[in-house]
Amino acid sequence: MPPVNNATLRQRRLGAELRKLRERSGFTVTQAAAHLGVNQGRVSMIETGRSALSADRVRAMASAYDCGDEELITALAGMTGRRTRGWWEEYREHLPAALVDLAELEHHATGLRVALAMHIPAMLQTTDHARALFRAVVPAMRQYEIEHRLTHRIKRQGVLHREAPPPYSAIIHESALRMGFGGPEVARDQLRHLLNMGELPNVTVRVIPFGAKYYPSTGQSFDYIEGAVPQLDTVQLDTHHGGCGFLDAEAQLGKYRAVLDHMESCALDTAESRDFIQELTQDM
Template identity: 80%
Template sequence: MPPVSNPTLRQRRLGAELRKLRERAGFTVTQAAAHLGVNQGRVSMIETGRSPLSADRVRAMASAYDCADDDLTTALAAMTGRRTRGWWEEYRDHVPVALVDLAELEHHAPGLRVALLIHIPALLQTTDHARSLFRAVVPPMRQYEIEHRLTHRMKRQGILHRAEPPPYSAVIHEAALRMNFGGPVVARGQLEHLLEMSELPHVTVRVIPFGTDHFPTTGQSFDYIEGSVPQLDTVQLDSHHGACEFLDAEAQLSKYRAVLDRMESCALDPARTRDFIHHRIQDL
């Protein structure tokens, strides 16, 4: 099969995980190539996500690297093949590539957890609220860029409305509920939508009120995207220059899981959160 010229994050992640297995086995690229019966260039292309793989090849590599974790091997084998032609591919030339990768990650995720301080989670935003955010971006976006970002975000939300949606858990600071992006009418519509979404059985929303005297955060919002096994989880961070940063080192994943757990323990439970949002709506 010909090499992949622009591998997706999912393809790069498969290669990176195979590299981790090789390094844990104590193999150099040269040794791995000899063991697998391929040239060194093929191993390098595999580990950068540029060489398509079959599930059988992944299993053979895991065996060669003495990987005893059958669940991880099965999960890696499921990531093989060529790029999934999902709806996000039509946006590859219209939004930052990282946003295309994010949509693909969300599509495959068994579960999603997010923590935000001054924004409503992207998957729970109304069209008017999202448009007001895009209009405030620095430097300003052109109108067609706003519309591409907007339709991309709305299509991402489809995972919460499909036949078997993933569990979705959001921790939101009270500050996010008091930001009147787009004005009072838009803000009210957003809070009503948030309240409605929080009542879905697979959506859990918790609010951290101003009165909470401690919770672990550096002030940064993030998404925790679960993989089919914990080793394949991913943390996504936003930045002011418009790109997404993806973290997947074991220590990083462990730290962000702990932060989310602690933030959830500091937040109101879902029922009290709904009451809190309802009172905020009445204040507008």
């Protein structure tokens, strides 16, 4: 297959996982190339996500590297082929690549867990709330930039409404519920929307109130995107410059899973959270 230009995060992740398998087997790039019957450059391109692969090639590489984890091999084989021309591709020339890659990750996710201290989760935002957030960005965005970001965000939310949607769990600190972006009416509509979204069978919304005994986080917002197997999970961190940072090292994934588990342990349950949001809606 021809080289891939501008590899997506998903393609780079496939290459990185194949590199991990090679390194665990003790093979150098030279040895792997000889074993697979290709040149060293092809192995390097595969491991950087710049060479499209077939499922059969992935299985051959896994066999050469003595990988016996059939679930992982099947998951990696499922990531092969040319770039999926999903709706997100139309934004590749208009938005930072990381935002486009995030939409692709969410599309393929088997589960989504998010934790936020100062903002409503993007997947649960109303159009007016999201527009107010984008208008507050520093430096200010041009109107067409706001519209690109807005339509991209709303289309991302389609993941929660499709047939067989992934489970989505949101842990939101009380401070985020009280921010009031866009004014009282927008804020009330946003809280009502949270209540409605929480009624979906695949969506769970839980609140950590100010009165919680502890808050096991630095306050940084993050998304935990579950892959077909735990090794293929990804953490997405919001950054101050408005982009996305992605983490996928085993130790990092374990840390953020633990943080989410601790946050759930100090959050109100779903019924209590619903009552809590309902009271806030009436107070605004």
